[in-house]
Amino acid sequence: MSSYDLKQEVTDKYSLRGRVFSKIREDILSGKYKDHEELKEVAIGEELGVSRTPVREAFRQLELEGLIQIVPNKGAYVTGITAKDVEDIYMIRSLLEGLCARWATEHITQEQLEELEENVYLADFHAAKGHLDQMAELDNHFHHILYEACNSKQLARLLIDFHEYVLRVRKKTLSNGGRGKISNDEHRQIMEAIKEKDGERAETLAHEHIINAYNNMVKNGLYQIYPMEDADSREP
Amino acid sequence: MSSYDLKQEVTDKYSLRGRVFSKIREDILSGKYKDHEELKEVAIGEELGVSRTPVREAFRQLELEGLIQIVPNKGAYVTGITAKDVEDIYMIRSLLEGLCARWATEHITQEQLEELEENVYLADFHAAKGHLDQMAELDNHFHHILYEACNSKQLARLLIDFHEYVLRVRKKTLSNGGRGKISNDEHRQIMEAIKEKDGERAETLAHEHIINAYNNMVKNGLYQIYPMEDADSREP
DNA sequence: AATCGTATGATTGCATACAATAATACTTGT
DNA sequence: ACAAGTATTATTGTATGCAATCATACGATT
Numbered sequence: 001m002s003s004y005d006l007k008q009e010v011t012d013k014y015s016l017r018g019r020v021f022s023k024i025r026e027d028i029l030s031g032k033y034k035d036h037e038e039l040k041e042v043a044i045g046e047e048l049g050v051s052r053t054p055v056r057e058a059f060r061q062l063e064l065e066g067l068i069q070i071v072p073n074k075g076a077y078v079t080g081i082t083a084k085d086v087e088d089i090y091m092i093r094s095l096l097e098g099l100c101a102r103w104a105t106e107h108i109t110q111e112q113l114e115e116l117e118e119n120v121y122l123a124d125f126h127a128a129k130g131h132l133d134q135m136a137e138l139d140n141h142f143h144h145i146l147y148e149a150c151n152s153k154q155l156a157r158l159l160i161d162f163h164e165y166v167l168r169v170r171k172k173t174l175s176n177g178g179r180g181k182i183s184n185d186e187h188r189q190i191m192e193a194i195k196e197k198d199g200e201r202a203e204t205l206a207h208e209h210i211i212n213a214y215n216n217m218v219k220n221g222l223y224q225i226y227p228m229e230d231a232d233s234r235e236p
Numbered sequence: 237m238s239s240y241d242l243k244q245e246v247t248d249k250y251s252l253r254g255r256v257f258s259k260i261r262e263d264i265l266s267g268k269y270k271d272h273e274e275l276k277e278v279a280i281g282e283e284l285g286v287s288r289t290p291v292r293e294a295f296r297q298l299e300l301e302g303l304i305q306i307v308p309n310k311g312a313y314v315t316g317i318t319a320k321d322v323e324d325i326y327m328i329r330s331l332l333e334g335l336c337a338r339w340a341t342e343h344i345t346q347e348q349l350e351e352l353e354e355n356v357y358l359a360d361f362h363a364a365k366g367h368l369d370q371m372a373e374l375d376n377h378f379h380h381i382l383y384e385a386c387n388s389k390q391l392a393r394l395l396i397d398f399h400e401y402v403l404r405v406r407k408k409t410l411s412n413g414g415r416g417k418i419s420n421d422e423h424r425q426i427m428e429a430i431k432e433k434d435g436e437r438a439e440t441l442a443h444e445h446i447i448n449a450y451n452n453m454v455k456n457g458l459y460q461i462y463p464m465e466d467a468d469s470r471e472p
Numbered sequence: 473a474a475t476c477g478t479a480t481g482a483t484t485g486c487a488t489a490c491a492a493t494a495a496t497a498c499t500t501g502t
Numbered sequence: 503a504c505a506a507g508t509a510t511t512a513t514t515g516t517a518t519g520c521a522a523t524c525a526t527a528c529g530a531t532t
Contacts, residue, residue, distance in 0.1 A: 474532090475531085476529105477529090478529080478530090479529095480526085481526080482523105482524085482525080482526095483523085484521105485520105486519105486521085487518100487520085487521095488519080488520100489518080490518095491514105491516075492513105492515070492516090493512105493514075493515085494511105494512085494513080495510100496510080496511075497508100497509085498507105498508080499506105499508075501504105502503105502506100
């Protein structure tokens with residue numbers, strides 16, 4: 001087992017303590033709060049049934065994630081997530097997932113490797129059956145195994161953040177035109193490269209896997225769920 | 237100018253609003269608070285002359301940055317930064333700085349390019365004179381120009397964070413054995429590649445620039461400022 | 473003597489109260 | 503009617519109070 005409990009870090013975000021944070025985060029990512037909208041502490045607090053204190057704490061975290069911008073003594077404004085953000089994140093992720101796969105090749109345990117194999121075979125089954133929810137979950141799990149196996153707290157933290165960031169986009173991607181099956185085939189190739197201790201190939205495959213996912217998304221026009229407008233076009 | 241004010245985002249961290257956050261952050265990075273040490277809200281509040289509220293907000297941010305871990309209803313514990321963290325971050329940075337240089341090649345303005353040139357020539361002067369503080373400042377500035385020029389809010393945010401994260405390490409590196417001069421020569425090559433619109437070469441050079449910086453650091457034994465111990469070796 | 477249960481103290485989580493700041497509306501003088 | 507200055511209101515920033523939770527120590531029971 002690695003030196004830190006990755007699962008703990010992840011689940012914490014969904015437990016009681018991070019409830020307010022996660023809710024606001026989702027509301028921004030889902031588009032409930034529009035770009036440049038001002039978020040009032042009391043209003044959101046009342047909506048969630050809490051006082052300003054936890055809301056403020058969540059705001060600070062959200063600012064660090066780049067989802068809102070806090071200007072002192074004025075307010076918190078939604079930064080939103082544009083199509084360019086999604087593109088940038090996919091490009092960044094493609095590099096980092098490659099690095100992750102390479103490092104995972106060097107550090108993966110037998111147990112983790114078997115988990116990967118199981119994941120791929122199970123996903124094959126669900127892909128054939130068209131079980132989209134299970135596919136999304138398995139895809140999520142596949143990558144998280146690698147995040148753990150890469151043995152880098154720093155890299156894992158980054159990838160988990162980005163992974164969540166584009167979660168909604170990704171889920172829709174998998175449900176489109178057989179990408180789920182193809183995606184899992186790519187997973188299998190990555191898994192086999194790691195199994196054969198070919199770090200170079202694992203890196204390349206993981207890199208291309210993310211690029212393919214992005215291209216598929218663009219091809220299907222799914223990037224349109226977020227407007228491509230730029231922050232320049234705001235009112236003065 | 238790009239669509240977001242990068243300088244504003246950066247300076248904000250040092251202005252009044254983030255004072256408490258920055259102070260605790262520095263104290264962790266500088267080693268004042270040791271690994272696994274428990275941070276008490278009241279104690280730190282008193283030390284900084286503020287109440288628990290701003291301290292708690294800072295804690296939440298620090299947790300997101302991975303510098304502390306908050307366990308609910310118990311306390312905040314320093315995660316520290318190990319030599320492996322530094323190594324990982326340099327490897328991650330090397331990829332991202334490469335990407336940044338490539339994107340900057342595509343989006344840099346004439347004005348920014350001239351700023352880069354000026355920076356390199358000025359750094360030559362200070363390198364010859366042995367002005368270490370100015371060298372560190374110019375190095376910092378060089379990279380920040382690229383972060384702006386790459387035209388990606390997401391990438392810039394990442395790189396700025398990492399850049400700050402290893403700031404102390406980096407400053408010491410520059411002061412060692414002529415690395416300052418060599419580093420600036422690498423800057424010049426990157427700048428010229430960008431000027432000639434050779435994104436591929438700019439990416440490779442920027443990538444190698446970071447790797448070289450890390451290797452130099454290791455060669456000079458500077459990695460020893462942080463212990464290589466793992467989080468496993470903690471008490472139960 | 474060992475273990476379980478209880479009590480006590482410390483610390484966090486959240487709510488509220490007050491102060492400081494910024495935006496807006498209003499008034500007053502020209 | 504317009505402009506400048508002032509008052510008012512809304513919102514954030516910070517401090518503090520109270521409840522909930524956890525750790526520790528002590529004592530009772532087997």
